[in-house]
Amino acid sequence: METPRAQLLGPAEIRELAAFIGVTPTKKLGQNFVHDPNTVRMIIGAADLKPEDHVVEVGPGLGSLTLGLLETVDRVTAVEIDPRLAQLLPQTVAARAEIVAERLNLLHKDALLINKDDIDEPTALVANLPYNVSVPVLLHLLRLFPSIRRVLVMVQAEVADRLAAKPGNKIYGVPSVKAGFYGEVRRAGSIGKNVFWPAPKIESGLVRIDCFDRDNAPWPVTEEFRAGLFPLVDAAFAQRRKTLRSALKGHFGSASAAEEALLRAGIAPTARGETLSTADFVRLAQEAGE
Structure with missing residues (x-):
């Protein structure tokens, strides 16, 4: 019409x-x-x-x-x-x-x-x-x-x-x-x-x-996954000058646990949040969820 x-x-x-x-x-x-x-x-x-x-x-x-x-x-x-x-x-x-x-x-x-x-x-x-x-x-x-x-x-x-x-x-x-x-x-x-x-x-x-078409998205665009991902993103940028190993120690429970998760995701623990793409954060959240 x-x-x-x-x-x-x-x-x-x-x-x-x-x-x-x-x-x-x-x-x-x-x-x-x-x-x-x-x-x-x-x-x-x-x-x-x-x-x-x-x-x-x-x-x-x-x-x-x-x-x-x-x-x-x-x-x-x-x-x-x-x-x-x-x-x-x-x-x-x-x-x-x-x-x-x-x-x-x-x-x-x-x-x-x-x-x-x-x-x-x-x-x-x-x-x-x-x-x-x-x-x-x-x-x-x-x-x-x-x-x-x-x-x-x-x-x-x-x-x-x-x-x-x-x-x-x-x-x-x-x-x-x-x-x-x-x-x-x-x-x-x-x-x-x-x-x-x-x-x-x-x-x-x-x-x-x-x-994204949520049936064919590059990662799970679901409420459950978002609930795990977004607090991780918030923590990574809460103190932008800190390395991710340090910035995420509260999120993961310790600096060593944060470092282990980062390494499993293929991310340098000395990197900062501003260098990570959304896909990188997704990969890190997936490691944290395992």
Whole structure:
């Protein structure tokens, strides 16, 4: 079924809608509203969506990206914590996208409190994530919904760089490894300040994750394995300057036990966490589980 074009929001419409419900964007909720239709369509194009996709959008705000998604895919679940914005969004969609309004499911909830029964098998996450909780929200949704195959999120440029960083880079760390557990991560573009209202003080970046098919993943992408792997990653980066033999002694019970596990995994005990790929951490976790 061909989806109709929606009337996307420009700067004037964004301010009118905000004034209508008395919303002043707050830093606490990470609210910066996109007001440039070209940017919206660029983001959606970078997500490489199919009409049959069921997209989760966290923090839809006044509906800029939501409208673009609804002209692209069959189903959108929008998760909004602000009650005024949550109440307004269906009205905006009905007025500006008309017959596609029925394909919007609104979830008025904190994204970090979502459980697996709240959303029916989403296949993609496309969102301008609230900057203050972007990584926790991303990892929470990837953990809950193995049905997600594609992620395209806008975050702070610094966070985007960190998520997509490779081993050996000084900004490579816990978010890089944990995002890489779920799929192939890469930077997918940059977003300037002037497409937002209010304009943030920092640049934004797009991150794309092509998630592993969990039946054919390079390692077990399961809750059980994640529960063993992620604390290991946290321990390895808790004191970045320390060697893994020293950094992981608490995790394994002693420095000698850590060294033995590292050697079994083919990793030098004198190495540091920032030199290990996600695959290396997986191998170490597997050794620890034996």
